[in-house]
Each structure stands twice: as C-alpha cells, then as structure tokens.
Amino acid sequence: MVVGALESRKPTICFFRERLDKPETEPFAVIKAQKIILEATAKGFKGNIVDFFALMGDIDYVSSADGKKDSYVLCWFDDSIDDFSKAFRKLTGVTFPSGLTCETRERKRTYNVSFEAKHGKMH
Numbered sequence: 001m002v003v004g005a006l007e008s009r010k011p012t013i014c015f016f017r018e019r020l021d022k023p024e025t026e027p028f029a030v031i032k033a034q035k036i037i038l039e040a041t042a043k044g045f046k047g048n049i050v051d052f053f054a055l056m057g058d059i060d061y062v063s064s065a066d067g068k069k070d071s072y073v074l075c076w077f078d079d080s081i082d083d084f085s086k087a088f089r090k091l092t093g094v095t096f097p098s099g100l101t102c103e104t105r106e107r108k109r110t111y112n113v114s115f116e117a118k119h120g121k122m123h
Contacts, residue, residue, distance in 0.1 A: 006038040006122060011076040018071045018092060029057030045091060045117040052111050059111065063099035071095050093118025
C-alpha cells in the first residue's frame with residue numbers, strides 16, 4: 001500500500017480495456033504525460049494524469065458512451081527508479097468518472113483527467 005501521494009514525472013502510459021475473459025495484449029492508446037499523481041484510499045487509489053497527449057490510438061474513447069461503461073488497466077515505468085524490475089507500475093479497475101478535459105493550443109490538444117482505481121502494483 002502506498003502511503004501519501006505518489007508522483008511519476010513524464011510517464012508514457014499504456015491504456016488497455018480491462019477484459020477479464022480475454023485480456024488485451026496490445027494497448028488501444030498510449031499517452032505521454034507531464035505527471036501522474038496517485039493517492040491511496042480505503043477503496044484503492046484515486047489520481048490525476050496531468051497535461052498529456054496521445055502518442056498512439058484514440059484516447060477520446062474513455063469519454064465516449066461505451067468508454068464510460070468500461071474499466072481500464074494502465075501501465076507505465078517509473079523512470080526515477082534505477083532498478084527496472086522495481087519500476088513497473090500497474091493500475092486495474094480504472095474508471096474515469098468525469099471523462100477527459102481537453103485544451104487546444106497552437107493546434108495541439110492536451111488533456112487532463114481524474115480517475116479511480118481498484119487495485120495497483122506500485123513496487
């Protein structure tokens with residue numbers, strides 16, 4: 001369990017739809033963010049992904065009608081940790097209750113999102 005807030009700077013995060021019967025092996029979207037902030041709660045985790053853009057895929061799916069019904073798996077490596085085997089991060093049961101917020105500046109879209117997660121692997 002993580003005590004206090006955990007922050008990863010400049011993570012590249014892979015998004016998978018959570019399919020327990022047939023897990024996805026390829027992400028439907030990959031993003032690059034300024035940071036991801038996590039806080040442990042009694043029910044799992046809550047957090048924010050700050051100032052991100054899509055590298056691959058359709059990240060807008062999470063705000064669609066079908067996307068709001070889904071839960072997700074998010075995976076990334078914490079680059080601040082030198083031991084590769086300890087740097088892997090994974091959240092499961094992720095939902096985005098408020099959807100994405102988007103800002104367009106100089107023809108570039110950046111997003112922010114709050115989320116909740118049921119489980120996490122943080123070490």
